[in-house]
Amino acid sequence: MHSGTTGSTARRPGRPAVGTLLLVRAGSGSPRGNRLGVLFLLPTLVFLVVLVVYPVAYNVYLSFQDYNYLLGVSRFVGLQHYVHLLHDPVFWRSLGNSLVWTLGGVGGQLLLGLAAALLLDWPGRGMALARTLLLIPYVVPAIATAITWRWMFNDFYGILSFFLAVLGIMPAQTSPFASVELAMPASICVGIWRGFPFAMIVYWAALRGIPDEEYEAARVDGAGSLQEFWNITLPHLKHITLVLMVLRTLWMFNYFDLLYLLTKGGPAGATQHLPILVYITSFGLFRFGEAAATAGLMALTAGLIIVLYVKVHGSKDL
Amino acid sequence: MTSRSMIASTLHRLRLRPRVGLLVLRWIGVVALLVFALFPCYWMLVSSLRPQQELFTVPPRLLPGTLTIEWYEVVLRTTRMPRYFLNSAVISTASMIVSLVIATLGAYSLTRFRYPGQQVLLLSALTSYVLPPVLLLLPLYLTLGMLGLINSYAGVIVTHITFTAPFCLWLLRSFFKTIPLDLEEAAMVDGNGRLGAFVRIVLPLALPGILSTGLFGFILSWNEYLFASVLLTGEARKTVPIGIAEFIVQFDIRWGEVMAASSLATIPVVILFALIQRHFVRGLMAGAIKG
Numbered sequence: 001m002h003s004g005t006t007g008s009t010a011r012r013p014g015r016p017a018v019g020t021l022l023l024v025r026a027g028s029g030s031p032r033g034n035r036l037g038v039l040f041l042l043p044t045l046v047f048l049v050v051l052v053v054y055p056v057a058y059n060v061y062l063s064f065q066d067y068n069y070l071l072g073v074s075r076f077v078g079l080q081h082y083v084h085l086l087h088d089p090v091f092w093r094s095l096g097n098s099l100v101w102t103l104g105g106v107g108g109q110l111l112l113g114l115a116a117a118l119l120l121d122w123p124g125r126g127m128a129l130a131r132t133l134l135l136i137p138y139v140v141p142a143i144a145t146a147i148t149w150r151w152m153f154n155d156f157y158g159i160l161s162f163f164l165a166v167l168g169i170m171p172a173q174t175s176p177f178a179s180v181e182l183a184m185p186a187s188i189c190v191g192i193w194r195g196f197p198f199a200m201i202v203y204w205a206a207l208r209g210i211p212d213e214e215y216e217a218a219r220v221d222g223a224g225s226l227q228e229f230w231n232i233t234l235p236h237l238k239h240i241t242l243v244l245m246v247l248r249t250l251w252m253f254n255y256f257d258l259l260y261l262l263t264k265g266g267p268a269g270a271t272q273h274l275p276i277l278v279y280i281t282s283f284g285l286f287r288f289g290e291a292a293a294t295a296g297l298m299a300l301t302a303g304l305i306i307v308l309y310v311k312v313h314g315s316k317d318l
Numbered sequence: 319m320t321s322r323s324m325i326a327s328t329l330h331r332l333r334l335r336p337r338v339g340l341l342v343l344r345w346i347g348v349v350a351l352l353v354f355a356l357f358p359c360y361w362m363l364v365s366s367l368r369p370q371q372e373l374f375t376v377p378p379r380l381l382p383g384t385l386t387i388e389w390y391e392v393v394l395r396t397t398r399m400p401r402y403f404l405n406s407a408v409i410s411t412a413s414m415i416v417s418l419v420i421a422t423l424g425a426y427s428l429t430r431f432r433y434p435g436q437q438v439l440l441l442s443a444l445t446s447y448v449l450p451p452v453l454l455l456l457p458l459y460l461t462l463g464m465l466g467l468i469n470s471y472a473g474v475i476v477t478h479i480t481f482t483a484p485f486c487l488w489l490l491r492s493f494f495k496t497i498p499l500d501l502e503e504a505a506m507v508d509g510n511g512r513l514g515a516f517v518r519i520v521l522p523l524a525l526p527g528i529l530s531t532g533l534f535g536f537i538l539s540w541n542e543y544l545f546a547s548v549l550l551t552g553e554a555r556k557t558v559p560i561g562i563a564e565f566i567v568q569f570d571i572r573w574g575e576v577m578a579a580s581s582l583a584t585i586p587v588v589i590l591f592a593l594i595q596r597h598f599v600r601g602l603m604a605g606a607i608k609g
Contacts, residue, residue: 034431034433036431036512036513036516037427037430037431037433038427038431038433040423040424040426040427040431041423041424041427041428041431041439042423043419043420043423043424044420044421044423044424044427044428044439044443044483044487045439047420047424047446047479047483048439048442048443048446051446051454051458051476051479051480051483052442052445052446052449052480054457054461055453055454055457055458055461055480056449056453056454056457058456058457058460058461059453059454059456059457062456062457062460112351115347115351116351119344119347119348119351120348122344124341124344127348130348130351130352132592132595133352133355133356134351134352134355135591135595136355136356136359136588136591137355137358137359138591139537139541139587139588139590139591140358140359140584140587140588141540141541141558141559141580141583141584141587142541142543142559143541143543143558143559143562143563143580143583144362144562144580144581144583144584145358147362147562147566147576147577147580148358148359148361148362148365148577148580149358151361151362151365151573151576151577152358152361154573156374156376157373157374157375157376157378157573158378159361159378159380162376162377162378193354193355193358197355201599201602202602205599205602247448250448251448253450254448254449254450254451254452256451256452256543256544257541257542257543257544257559260543260544261543261563274452275450275451275452275544278452278455279452279455279544282455282456283548288456288460291456292456292457295450295452295453295455295456296453298450298452298453299449299450299453302448302450
């Protein structure tokens with residue numbers, strides 16, 4: 001559909017830095033130019049201070065308080081919530097669920113996204129249309145996604161439950177969301193459905209960015225398509241894979257809406273991941289201090305995951 | 319003569335067959351992916367158009383028999399859904415506009431000027447996009463409560479900006495990087511000030527990118543559940559996702575109505591996204607993702 005226009009921009013990633021330097025010399029060298037730059041930056045600064053720095057600091061403060069929202073009383077308890085959480089099996093179980101949900105989801109999204117991108121990176125007719133259609137799950141509201149999958153997995157009338165029962169994967173007239181073993185895998189499937197289009201489109205863009213000359217040179221050298229894939233395509237995708245891993249990991253790890261609307265953390269806490277634990281602790285039990293500490297530990301874990309990725313792959317790649 | 323042409327055609331076919339095989343495989347793959355991606359959407363739509371007795375059949379039937387719009391009538395006539403749609407539209411539009419103002423100015427400043435602390439700023443902007451929403455949930459809830467902004471449009475809009483603004487900033491930064499700087503320089507040489515060059519050259523050139531980025535921010539806000547569920551407890555200001563989620567609590571899930579409401583919530587964003595996805599993809603390719 002639009003492959004002509006998007007294709008041409010794909011091969012020109014970004015502008016050369018020389019131009020930037022020129023403009024910086026011409027524009028911001030003068031005090032007036034600089035003033036405009038700072039003026040334009042003001043809304044962003046206000047945003048960062050009011051909606052990022054302040055809430056994060058407030059959350060840290062809250063996590064040191066024993067804050068009963070219903071009674072409206074608050075007292076300083078230091079690290080007590082953190083110590084309590086680290087000894088709380090519910091916290092560790094939620095962390096474990098978070099990791100399973102994240103790893104399963106990210107792995108599935110990247111693999112399916114790469115497969116889809118490879119299938120679409122082809123001048124065949126209808127590929128642009130197929131690409132557009134495949135992007136749709138990415139924007140379906142989480143509530144609609146959750147409800148539809150719950151309906152498809154409905155124990156009596158669900159079409160997927162029916163087919164899974166016919167194939168002998170699941171007993172008849174059951175829903176995976178009611179099973180302690182199957183609720184998480186089924187939820188991860190929905191997470192993959194929802195998120196794979198993003199990985200697909202990023203991989204697709206990366207594939208379009210690989211210079212044709214490299215393939216031609218390989219063909220002259222007599223390389224087969226498998227060798228081409230192994231020696232040219234994959235190395236070119238290494239960097240973008242790392243970036244995707246970091247982005248998708250954070251997205252899945254932080255994502256509350258979909259899993260909560262699918263399962264509410266059940267059955268019996270089998271799908272209760274950290275965001276759901278924070279939500280239940282705060283707006284179910286009104287233990288705001290403990291919830292803030294949980295959210296803090298969750299953010300720390302996310303930071304740790306990033307550090308790990310960067311350590312493994314080298315920081316210059318990011 | 320004939321044998322030679324037969325050999326030639328056999329050779330031809332031998333060379334062709336793997337390609338044809340590959341083509342068939344590729345199409346099978348694409349069709350399988352399309353079924354995986356679109357079947358849930360199809361099922362949502364079909365279920366919303368089925369009369370009661372066809373909704374609950376064992377085994378479920380893939381193709382619809384009779385179609386009805388009775389669920390849509392029920393949703394639009396007897397529930398508060400129309401009001402929730404209005405609320406969602408107001409909140410998403412306002413979030414979009416505020417984020418666009420912040421992000422357009424910020425992204426322009428970050429791509430065209432150099433000042434101390436720029437890397438820190440860029441990093442904080444990226445970090446703010448990946449912060450867990452539940453980390454901001456309590457501080458924002460308590461602060462907005464203190465300001466009397468629970469159950470108000472403004473309160474939810476503020477919370478939605480926490481994720482739409484960084485998203486827009488990041489995408490717009492890459493759009494601005496693709497706008498040729500020589501055009502701006504030429505405008506400035508022609509006697510336009512920096513502001514003039516921004517308003518006359520950069521804004522018009524970036525407008526498609528700015529609009530599509532904003533519309534994507536609109537979609538993010540439209541779909542959001544967490545903040546809205548906590549901040550909007552009164553009937554007057556609830557958004558569509560909250561309304562649909564309550565269908566499930568209130569009744570013993572009336573699937574026809576729920577599917578109709580879900581379809582109504584989904585169709586506008588899918589249409590919007592179909593219109594802007596070209597720019598979205600281009601923004602990603604221009605390096606938004608590389609930062």
